[in-house]
Amino acid sequence: MNWGVLLFPGSNCAEDCFHAIDQVLQKPVKYLWHKDTDLGDVDAIIIPGGFSYGDHLRPGAIAHFSPAMTAVKEFAANGGLVIGICNGFQILTESKMLPGSLMQNRGLKFLCQDQTLKVDNADTPFTSEYKSGDTVVFPIAHNEGNYYAAPETIAEMEANGQILFRYSNPAGLVNDETNPNGSINSIAGIVNRKGNVMGMMPHPERSSDITLGLSDGKGVFVSMLKHLESHQSRN
Amino acid sequence: MSKMKVGMEEKLWIKAGLTDSEYELLTSHMGREPNTVELALYAQMWSEHCGYTHTRPLFKHFLTTGPRIVQGPGENAGIVDIDDDEVITFKLESHNHPSAIAPFQGAATGVGGIIRDILAMGAYPIASLNSLHFGHPGNEGNTRWLISEVIHGIGEYGNCVGVPTVGGEVRFSNAYKGNPLVNAMCVGFMKKSQIKKAIATGVGNSLMIVGNLTGRDGMGGASFASKDLEEENDADRGAIQVGDPFMEKLLIEACLEVFEEDYVVGVQDMGAAGILSSSVETASKAGNGVEIDVALVPKREAKMRPEEVMISESQERMLLIVKKGMEDKVNKIFHKWDLHAVVIGHVTDDGMYRVLEDGKKVGEVPVWSLMDAPTYLLEAEEPAHLKHTLSFRNEDVAVPEDLHAVLIKMLGAPDICSKEWVYRQYDFRVQMNTVVKPGSDAAILRIKGRDKGVGITMDSNGRYCYLNPRRGAQSIVAESARNQVVSGAEPIAITDGLNFGNPEKPEVYYQLEQSILGISEACRALDTPVIGGNASLYNQTPEFGAIYPTPIIGMTGLVKSLKHVTTMEFKQAGDFIVLIGETKAELGASEYLDWIHGLVMGDVPELDLKLERKSQDYILAVIRKGLVQSAHDLGDGGLAVALAESCIAGDLGADISLDLDIRSDALLFGESQTRFMLSATGKSVDSLIQMAAEKGIEAAVIGRVTKNKQIVINNLGSNLININLAECATAFNTGFDKLMKSDR
Amino acid sequence: MLKAIVTVMLKKGIFDPQGRAVQNGLESIGFDKVKGVRIGKQLEMDLEMDDRATAETSVHEMCDKMLANPVVESYSFEIKEA
């Protein structure tokens, strides 16, 4: 089970994602370079957070043209698991691998805090370790996390169970007050129609190493791992 | 430009910021009159900012060595040993003047600049902190704008470059109204074998410039920072530097990749006076000369004059001294990161600093002479205000009727209230090492792969130093160390930021000298040598006068096992609350006098450095023994505020009974030094008290943690405080918000 | 040499919190006749091209590909002599 963490100029959570796989999950992981056209032998790809290309213009706007992203699209088209975290999510929406867009937080400020999320759909390769309705704590740290998509798109995603996480309070309540950034329907994480490309603003990797006091996020990577393992054993 | 013509008749060196006697000295060094380029070199290198002309003679007081000190002052940053052949390096730097003029960019470039100092040591930057001082915003949109821009600038730079901003302080006083203080600190980590030096050895080796293009930004910033902040002047405005954290991130990655190979003999960041000071310093250390051709420097603007290229303060640039023949290899690595690495000159054996333009010599002076800035021992005179302020007696103010209201007001005071408004804008978790996040006494970072960590703090107290510079400065060092020990860290060393007014005024020089003496004394007592620092003088405006004397202490400590990490919040109902140290009737210099009575008066509380050391050793010992559930030092706002903070953070109440014959405001809010508040389970509390007795330290069980959310304080059988936790929490948590909201 | 001035704005109907904040700020200092503030980006660029038609096609393409995100933004531009 090989994991790849895609490195762009300005990615600054690549090492954190690497750490989550290498040290916490203890699985083989390597870096993928944005200029590469061939990603080699990987089973899952993490597009990490950070400020690719300085977040200039719009977060993800420049990064998604990288040669490696063409390869990532191909990998996803063949059913590979891709997760974009924070800036990675922004890159995935910019590259149209996920619907919608991430706008500036409605409070107009960068927001770093430990955030409670409610798991909305636990029946996906990214969330199977949770139960729907669970609340988990993942840190958020972003300036552009305000998810927007056209109403038709949102309706469709809701109907398809494509919303995986919503911002909530510790009791699992989801409303405007528990919404830190103004995202439509408090959306914190989504998956594509096919179910193999996921994007989320909160950082599961930062919530994986218990030394730092948080570990709910490990479930995302374990879910992916189990999916890959069962997938492999079926083949 | 008509000014320039007049200037031709005037003395050019005066315009450049040099005195007549300095000019005389430099002509004697050179054996002739300098040309414009040469004059510019001296003007920059002999400014306070680069040459430490007023502060250098005072540095001799500092203790700079110790068993853990690998590198003291003299390099880009000091280095301390944290065992296992691992070291951390840290330094702080001020960016006051730039931040006053363009707060967002000024603060941002301050963060970027200090990160490059750390990078130049060969280290990976693992944490940033900042110490901010502002005037009270009151109803003023301007100050609010300034505050929010500075914080935004710090956040944006740190967040983008991927270095967590894990701590610092924000303090308010109208002494900073015209002249805010923005000091940034950075900490780096590396293996001992990775240490780099700022040295230009090896005749024939190449000087390579890496990173950003050179433009006219920050023209003359070094001498600019050494001037009073007078009414805005358009020439100074041209001095705004713009930060590019994205470039800095690439620079970090590329430099560290280059450092892994054996290509580089020396590294220096480009800060004040850019190419000039970085190359002079490296050459001087090696006893060599250098030759630089300004035509080779990649520029953003056409037609820059040679001296402009030499002193430009364009950000995100570094100077590498590269072994002859390795230039292409270095460039290849930079190229991978879409950066350039360009040879702009080389190391020579003649000890001269030679500037060429397209191969033609445009300036040449001895390297040593540029480094030999004259120093000044100035006249010191005790500030006149001390007579008045020291005359304060506790009886001058009445004990307030409503102590409940006072506590609420104290918890919402700008200096005391929660700074979450600020650090919510900082990514304090990136890099995944943050064990204790902002909001506690010290930030704690783990060292990956090891059971150990480092504690980092930044502290100051301008009011204390204004009222008693020597003891005030001692107290700040002591407080920093208290913040370390209560967090489970053993204090190792400090870096100091000397923010003062114009030292040519005898009263300011007195404050400077006394503060340095105070720092030195406390550092010796606590075994925390000074391994680096920064001076920012001339912090005054015609309208508001000089700032409070504000030495800022950045301290690091070693957490020997992560099991020792301790935080301030109460952990469980039923635990015993123990007060360590003696509470005296001391109101002088307190936050309480200032915020409640509007008085900046009195003397700084007594401080016995021997007792301080003993008490801190005790705290660390009981924490390491696992006897302690929570630990907090008593600082601004004294006992009542510290208690409330531990309750709010733990969402638990407390029931306290004291028997001290002290007026109740001094009891609750006085700032007697060397005090700590611990909580411990019933199993440990006896050992805690017994160990204190053995060491001769005052310790008393003063109450219990309770689950009913009420803070109760009784003294001598009568009730002083009985207050709902939620009310305290609201005051504490909304204080900053209120400050930042206009009353309109 | 031509010059392109590109304006990228949030689409009508999408809430612009920054515009709102600026409007409130203006109002708080007495400019209460200002309404509906919206904030976007303006990009100025030099084009090493001489033919306007080519320049227009090229700028259109840049906007579609990179400068604007059609999910939330609309753009317009102007080509001038440099």
Add this chain to the structure above:
Amino acid sequence: MLKAIVTVMLKKGIFDPQGRAVQNGLESIGFDKVKGVRIGKQLEMDLEMDDRATAETSVHEMCDKMLANPVVESYSFEIKEA
């Protein structure tokens, strides 16, 4: 009702890292004739005013007081019929 369109740009000579990053980005996808990219803000606002001269004075004042930071930015604007 009038409409003001205000453009705020970094002053000439002040480094614009964003502009440079976008220029590099454009170049990397083949737009190599684009140079000197600079990025600023555009503000659109409705003015409940009818007199152009008053509007102009008012917008000038807004820019000086809030919309632009004269240390690093310059501004220009246009008043139109809404």
